[in-house]
Ligand SMILES: *[C@@H]1O[C@H](CO)[C@@H](O)[C@H](O)[C@H]1NC(C)=O
Ligand SMILES: *[C@@H]1O[C@H](CO)[C@@H](O)[C@H](O)[C@H]1NC(C)=O
């Protein structure tokens with residue numbers, strides 16, 4: 140039986156977990172990296188849904204989901220920001236979707252839900268926009284190792300000293316204070332600067348030979364494939380809990396200031412995870428848009444041949460196939476943005 144104390148504790152932990160997610164800096168940087176790799180079609184699609192043609196269309200909404208979870212209406216979505224892997228770092232790290240995703244949901248189930256919703260075509264413009272804003276955020280969160288770990292509420296209750304601050308917790312250091320120490324600010328301009336460095340690293344630098352592996356096998360073609368892909372992302376980040384976040388256990392993190400030795404040991408991972416999040420997000424949205432356009436083209440083609448097949452013989456020659464396709468295109472609202480205003 141659920142006791143009041145138990146549900147109170149659960150709510151308390153849920154509220155604590157990932158208070159900042161990657162902080163605003165990390166999420167906006169993921170957004171800018173993604174913008175760089177979006178196809179022209181995906182850029183138009185995203186700008187249309189977000190009603191924002193600026194140069195920060197993904198970056199400026201990348202932390203929306205953190206604001207939403209703190210509202211009464213959005214409180215249900217707090218568990219969507221993480222998955223509580225019930226493993227035993229540093230000796231054993233692993234994610235098991237069936238074991239770790241609770242009935243309240245988790246990052247993996249939420250990514251599946253919002254991937255389907257953003258492409259649904261029957262949702263209102265508002266709900267489509269919400270789905271896209273969740274994806275922009277959650278593909279960032281899932282790369283933060285402590286968002287894929289149950290131990291000590293994802294590190295929220297591990298009190299450490301970082302850069303002279305004696306009551307930081309490990310989770311918020313990873314989310315916010317380590318990235319901000321590295322970049323020296325958290326404004327959109329700082330995120331753009333950081334993103335430019337990471338983009339150069341992906342295109343011609345240290346990540347050039349790795350980037351393809353970050354998205355290898357990623358698939359949106361079925362709910363099962365989406366779950367498999369997101370579980371792979373969570374597993375990838377969760378493994379870093381054992382190897383990079385706490386390779387010598389929790390107590391080893393509490394013996395002195397994490398700056399500079401620990402900081403220097405984790406910064407390359409922090410940077411790579413942000414780059415990964417952005418690169419994956421772009422590929423994910425590109426695939427969603429490519430699939431939608433393909434579907435719509437199929438529908439139009441089908442409608443055109445149906446129209447031709449039902450035409451009286453006499454009319455067929457004057458009404459060319461091209462004209463029929465044009466009529467079908469208009470009938471099926473080509474360029475309608477599919478699903479908006481419905
Ligand atoms: C963005 O640009 C497109 C294409 O030029 C235009 O149709 C749309 O109205 C613009 N949206 C905003 C919010 O300015
Ligand atoms: C899917 O998203 C909608 C809209 O935010 C939400 O109401 C619903 O609970 C979500 N479902 C799952 C399984 O995450």
Ligand SMILES: [Zn+2]
Pocket residue numbers: 157159160161204205220276280
């Ligand atoms: Zn978050």
